[in-house]
Amino acid sequence: MRENVVIRTISRISVPFIQVFALYVIVHGAVGAGGGFQGGVAFAASFILMFIAFGLSGVEKRLGKKWLMVYSIIGIAIYAGIGFLCLAAGGNYLEYGAIESAVGVAHLHGYLIDAVEMGIGITVMAVMVSIISDVMDRDGESP
Amino acid sequence: MEAVLEAFLSHYNYGMAIILMMIGLYALIAKQNLVKKLIGLNIFQTAIFLFYISFADVEGGIAPIYLPEGMEAIYVNPLPHVLILTAIVVGVSVTAVGLSLIVRIYEEYGVIDEAGLLKMVKRR
Amino acid sequence: MIEHLPVLLVTVPIVAALLILLLGWHDSRFCYPLTLATILFQFAGGIALLIEVMREGTIHYYLGGWAPPLGIEFVIDTFNGYILPIVLLLALATAVYARRSVEKEIKPEKIVSFYVLFQLLVTGLVGMTITGDIFNLYVFLEISSIAAYTLIASSRKPRAYVAALNYLVLGSIAGGFVLLGIGNLYVATGTLNMADLARLLPASYGLATVHTAFLLLVIGFSIKVALFPLHLWLPDAYTEAPSAVTVLISTVMAKVSVYAMFRVIFSVFTTAYFVETVPVTELILFIAAVAIVAGAVLAIAQEDLKRMLAYSSVSQVGYIVFALGVANQIALEGGLLHILGHAVMKGCLFMVAGVIIYRLGTSSFSDLKGVAATMPVTCAAFALAGASMIGVPPTIGFASKYYLVLGALEAGHWVYAAVLLAGSLLAVGYIWRFIEVAYFSASSHHEGGDHHPAPGVREAPLSMLVPMVILSILCLVLGIFVDPLMKIVAPAVSLLLGGA
Numbered sequence: 001m002r003e004n005v006v007i008r009t010i011s012r013i014s015v016p017f018i019q020v021f022a023l024y025v026i027v028h029g030a031v032g033a034g035g036g037f038q039g040g041v042a043f044a045a046s047f048i049l050m051f052i053a054f055g056l057s058g059v060e061k062r063l064g065k066k067w068l069m070v071y072s073i074i075g076i077a078i079y080a081g082i083g084f085l086c087l088a089a090g091g092n093y094l095e096y097g098a099i100e101s102a103v104g105v106a107h108l109h110g111y112l113i114d115a116v117e118m119g120i121g122i123t124v125m126a127v128m129v130s131i132i133s134d135v136m137d138r139d140g141e142s143p
Numbered sequence: 144m145e146a147v148l149e150a151f152l153s154h155y156n157y158g159m160a161i162i163l164m165m166i167g168l169y170a171l172i173a174k175q176n177l178v179k180k181l182i183g184l185n186i187f188q189t190a191i192f193l194f195y196i197s198f199a200d201v202e203g204g205i206a207p208i209y210l211p212e213g214m215e216a217i218y219v220n221p222l223p224h225v226l227i228l229t230a231i232v233v234g235v236s237v238t239a240v241g242l243s244l245i246v247r248i249y250e251e252y253g254v255i256d257e258a259g260l261l262k263m264v265k266r267r
Numbered sequence: 268m269i270e271h272l273p274v275l276l277v278t279v280p281i282v283a284a285l286l287i288l289l290l291g292w293h294d295s296r297f298c299y300p301l302t303l304a305t306i307l308f309q310f311a312g313g314i315a316l317l318i319e320v321m322r323e324g325t326i327h328y329y330l331g332g333w334a335p336p337l338g339i340e341f342v343i344d345t346f347n348g349y350i351l352p353i354v355l356l357l358a359l360a361t362a363v364y365a366r367r368s369v370e371k372e373i374k375p376e377k378i379v380s381f382y383v384l385f386q387l388l389v390t391g392l393v394g395m396t397i398t399g400d401i402f403n404l405y406v407f408l409e410i411s412s413i414a415a416y417t418l419i420a421s422s423r424k425p426r427a428y429v430a431a432l433n434y435l436v437l438g439s440i441a442g443g444f445v446l447l448g449i450g451n452l453y454v455a456t457g458t459l460n461m462a463d464l465a466r467l468l469p470a471s472y473g474l475a476t477v478h479t480a481f482l483l484l485v486i487g488f489s490i491k492v493a494l495f496p497l498h499l500w501l502p503d504a505y506t507e508a509p510s511a512v513t514v515l516i517s518t519v520m521a522k523v524s525v526y527a528m529f530r531v532i533f534s535v536f537t538t539a540y541f542v543e544t545v546p547v548t549e550l551i552l553f554i555a556a557v558a559i560v561a562g563a564v565l566a567i568a569q570e571d572l573k574r575m576l577a578y579s580s581v582s583q584v585g586y587i588v589f590a591l592g593v594a595n596q597i598a599l600e601g602g603l604l605h606i607l608g609h610a611v612m613k614g615c616l617f618m619v620a621g622v623i624i625y626r627l628g629t630s631s632f633s634d635l636k637g638v639a640a641t642m643p644v645t646c647a648a649f650a651l652a653g654a655s656m657i658g659v660p661p662t663i664g665f666a667s668k669y670y671l672v673l674g675a676l677e678a679g680h681w682v683y684a685a686v687l688l689a690g691s692l693l694a695v696g697y698i699w700r701f702i703e704v705a706y707f708s709a710s711s712h713h714e715g716g717d718h719h720p721a722p723g724v725r726e727a728p729l730s731m732l733v734p735m736v737i738l739s740i741l742c743l744v745l746g747i748f749v750d751p752l753m754k755i756v757a758p759a760v761s762l763l764l765g766g767a
Contacts, residue, residue, distance in 0.1 A: 037228055066292075073285045080282050083274075093274040095332035131239045135246070171436065184439055191447050198454050223453070226402055230446055233409040237439050240416050244432045251425035264429055 004053075011053040018046040022121075029117040036117035040124025047129045056136050068130045075123030082116050156197035163190035175256040177248070181241045188234045192227045199223035269319060273328040273341040276312050277394045280305050284386040291379030298382040299366050306362045306389060310355040313393075320348035321755065327399070335399070335460040342399030342462070345759040346534075350526045351396050353607050357518045357614050358389045360734035365511035367728050368621050372509040377421050384421075388414035388515065392523045401449055401535065402459045404527060408445065408491070411523070412438045415516055419508040430503035437490055437500040444487030451480035452535070464535045472544045481536055481545060488528035492521060494588055495558030498581045505577035510621025513573065517580055518614040522606050525587050529602075532591065533763040542594060552592030556686040558585030563693030567700070572630040573620045575697055576613070579656070582690060583609045589687070590671060598674025599760040600753065605667035607752075608655065611745065612664060615652035615738035619645050622727040622735065632700065636708040642726050646705045648739035653698035655742035658691045662746040 026039030050059045083094045091098025094116070096109035151158060167190055170183025204219035249255050252263040283305040290297035320326060320343055328341040343351070365385065373381055391411030398404050416438070420431035453459060455476045456467040471477055486497075493501040505513050532541055541547055562582025569575040587609070590602020622645050623638065624630050639646040655664035668691060675684040726732065745752060 035228075037232065069288070073289060076281070076285055080278055083278060087271055087274075092328065092332045093271070093278065093330055097332065128235075131235075135239070135242055168440075171440070177432070180436065184436060187440065187443055191443055191450070194447065195450050198450070223450075226459075229402075229406055233406070233413075233442070236413050237409075237435065237442075240413055241432065241435050241439075244416075244420055244428050244435065247420070247428045248425075248432065251428060260429065264426060 007053050011049045015046045015049060018049070019043060022046065022125075026117050026121040027114055029113070036120025037124050039117070040121035041128060043121065043125040044128035044132075047125075048132050051132065051136060056133060060133060063129070065130065065133065068126045068133075071126035072123045072130075075119045075121070075126065078119030078122070079116050082112055082119075157194065160190050160194035160197065163193060166190075175258060177245045177255050177257065177260070178242075180257075181238060181245065184241070185234065185238060188230070188237075192230060192234075195223040195227045195230075269315065270326075270328070272312050272316055272319075273326065273343060273397055274330065276309055276316075276397065277341075277390055280309060280386050280390040280393070284383045284390070287386060288379065288383050291382065295375075295379050298379055302365075302382045302386055303359075303362050305386060306355065306359050309389070309393060310352070310359045313351040313355040316343050317348045317352050317755070319343075320345055336458045336463045339403050340399045340460065341397045343397055345755065345762050346530070347396045347526065349603065349755050349759050350522070350606065351393065353610055354392055354396060354519050354523060355389075357522075357610050358392075358515065360614060360618075360738055361511055361515045361519075364514065364618055364621070364731050364734045367731050368510045368625055371625055372423060372511075373421050374423060381418070381421055384414045384418050385511075385515070387411075388418060389519070392519055395523050395527060399461050400459055401452065401461055401464065401531070404530075405442070405445055405449055408524075408527065409442055411520060412442065412491075415512075415520060418512045419504055419516075421512070422507055422509045424507055426503075427507040427509075430500075430507040434500040434504045437497075441487045441490035444483045444490070448480045448483035448487060451476050451483065455480065461530070461535050465537055468536065468540070472540060478545060481541070484531050485528070485547075488524060488531065491524040492528060492584050492588070493581055494584060495554060495561055495581060498558075498562075498584075501581060502574055502577040505580065505617075506571065506574045510617070510624055514614055514617045514621065517577070517617050518610040521580065521584065522610050525584065525606060528588075529591065529763065538594060538764055548592050548594055550592075551588060552680065552683055555585045555589035555592050556683055558582065558588065559686060559690040560693065563690055563697065566697040567693065569697075570632055572623065572632065572635065572701060573617070575700070576616050576620060579616075579694070579697060580613060582694070583613065583656075586668070586671060586687070586690070589683070590674070593671075593674050593678050593680065593683075594764075595674050595678055596757075596760055596764060597670055597677055599763060600756050601667050601670025601672075601674055603756045603759060604663065604670060604749070604752070607745065608663035608667045608742070611738050611741050612652040612655040612662075615648055615735055615742065616656070618731065618735040618738065619649040619652075622731050625731065626725070626727065632704050635701070635704050637705070639705040644732060644736065645727055646702075648735050649705070650702060651739040652742050653702065655746065657694045657698055660746075662742050663749070664742065664746070666746050666749040 022039045022042035022045075024039075025042055026036055029035035029039070047059065047063065082096075086093060086095045086098050089098040089102040096112045099112060100106075100108040164187055167183045167185070167187030170186060171180050172183075174180050174183060199220040199222070201217055201219050204217045207218040207221040210216060245255065248260065252260060254260050254263055283301060287298050287301050290301065316326065325342060325344040329335065330339045330341070332338070334340075362385070369378060369381055388411050391407045391414060394407035395404055395411060398407060416431050416435045419434060420428050449459070452464060452468075455471045455474055456464055458464055458467060468477065490497045490500075505517055508516065559582050562578050562580070562585060566575045566578035566582060569578060583605070586605050587602050590598045590605070593599075620630050622642070623635065626642065627634060627638070629635075651662075655662035658664045658668040668687060672684050672687050675681075675687065727735070
């Protein structure tokens with residue numbers, strides 16, 4: 001890809017903001033519009049912007065392909081783990097109230113929802129980025 | 144006649160969804176290029192999303208977020224939005240699988256249009 | 268534990284799929300035992316649920332503790348309690364069978380992802396079977412479909428990519444129709460829970476919205492089950508996919524799609540709607556009859572074993588949908604029996620085709636001459652399952668077709684009963700083709716005078732032979748012990764006909 005100072009500088013400036021916004025959307029999921037999926041996609045968008053600006057190889061060096069898979073597994077593990085915790089606490093699957101009453105911490109279910117949303121967000125981000133890098137890897141970029 | 148027109152105009156969003164759907168199906172059937180076919184499939188799916196989103200809308204409704212005590216408002220129905228979020232995920236995955244299949248087909252046969260592909264498949 | 272079983276059947280395999288992925292990186296030998304263990308767990312769970320349902324009645328499981336119509340629920344009643352063990356039995360047999368066939372037919376670097384996708388496909392189908400929420404049904408349908416597209420494409424043959432793309436396009440259109448139908452139902456009633464829909468729908472039976480929803484759902488599921496004029500994706504997909512995948516999608520996936528069709532038509536729209544309000548039964552009967560005959564005729568015309576079996580699937584799906592068209596107690600009992608019977612026998616037949624491809628590298632009839640001499644057990648299994656496909660008396664194929672004909676006669680459809688019998692006659696035609704080639708043609712290797720068999724052609728490996736033989740014996744055993752089976756099928760049919 002040709003060097004393009006404008007694109008590189010602009011994306012270098014905007015990527016952190018996109019990521020902070022993505023995190024905000026994920027965390028906001030429990031109480032309003034937002035959630036893991038939207039946030040995860042926004043987070044992935046920041047990486048895709050980096051792909052466009054810096055090329056595939058530069059970004060993949062920092063963000064190994066194997067790690068993307070690990071992230072997606074961690075995400076689902078968080079989701080399923082909290083679900084199973086609910087079972088262990090005597091409730092139905094993902095019945096957050098069961099854990100809350102078992103542990104005895106007020107408003108715990110809100111944090112649990114956030115954690116689940118985080119899990120979804122991490123998985124969505126990892127899967128999106130790996131799809132894009134797979135498709136980009138085949139044609140273009142590499143000589 | 145007037146009643147029909149009235150019915151159409153008051154439900155024009157559904158009409159638009161159907162028109163968009165037909166455009167998608169047309170591209171799916173008539174286009175030779177496999178990538179364009181996949182774009183047609185995407186348009187087809189988007190039309191369905193549009194249908195869901197438009198029937199969820201309420202005139203003057205706002206986003207369904209809790210308002211401070213004492214304020215009242217009409218909410219739009221949030222459920223179809225959530226459903227469509229799931230459907231969008233499905234659409235993205237289908238597109239990703241379809242695109243990677245097309246890339247493989249191109250690597251294998253060296254063609255990307257339907258007629259050429261049929262010829263190549265028959266030849267092998 | 269048992270009260271959480273419905274959700275565990277879906278979530279444990281997803282976690283297991285991740286474990287397979289993680290451990291598979293480390294060493295791909297972990298994949299197979301893990302997959303087997305998970306599906307064994309699911310199978311045991313399915314049996315336990317069936318026993319529980321027969322004893323206690325319908326099981327409801329509210330996800331997240333939210334009661335329907337607000338939350339999503341898993342429902343297991345006699346109908347899907349009956350389907351679930353069938354699905355998992357076939358999945359288990361395929362998992363056992365898959366190992367050797369996968370080693371040969373799939374590139375080594377793809378084996379890990381094969382098992383992950385296999386697990387996801389089975390999980391999606393289980394989810395489709397037990398969910399009580401119509402949108403959840405759509406989501407699981409798409410999960411299993413996407414897994415199926417990629418599994419078909421995992422074959423070494425490049426034509427598999429074209430077949431998978433074909434299936435992807437048609438399958439996505441079907442999914443789109445189903446989604447649109449669900450949207451219409453939501454507009455008409457404001458709920459997505461199936462039981463709730465069945466309760467609220469009668470008030471709006473006259474609405475065009477509901478008719479549209481019905482048509483869209485029926486067409487969408489018809490593409491998925493490959494009902495005759497909409498079967499175009501099926502032959503290529505079944506032929507080009509790796510053998511294990513063909514076994515899985517031809518038995519399990521096809522049957523779950525049929526289940527979904529029955530579930531939506533009977534439990535959401537109820538018999539009253541589609542027999543009286545929108546009289547489509549005549550049309551469905553006609554299409555099913557055409558499917559039975561056309562599928563069988565096309566099967567006879569094929570030159571390749573796997574492709575022939577694929578067209579035979581088109582014909583056999585016609586039998587199951589036929590029961591839908593007759594819609595009385597006896598015919599539906601036959602249809603439900605045929606879901607089990609066809610899954611078992613077609614699974615066995617496709618396993619035979621896979622074994623032959625494993626040993627000979629081809630499944631075209633011209634290369635199979637005298638194959639029975641070198642692979643006697645395989646060909647015997649084919650003969651037994653083929654007899655069931657034709658409907659020879661003590662087999663399950665006979666029992667199901669017997670009930671179907673009885674049902675058609677009871678409803679006064681004499682002509683269609685004759686079509687059913689003609690379909691059986693045509694089945695003789697295509698099953699006999701293989702028998703003749705395998706048993707009564709001189710081997711092409713013997714003709715040349717040198718009597719050494721082709722290298723590597725001998726009986727199938729044990730891990731492929733055992734599930735195949737068990738399925739073929741099941742064809743016979745289930746046919747003989749059909750009476751205890753009817754104790755499960757009959758309440759399921761009453762449940763369907765009695766509405767939700």
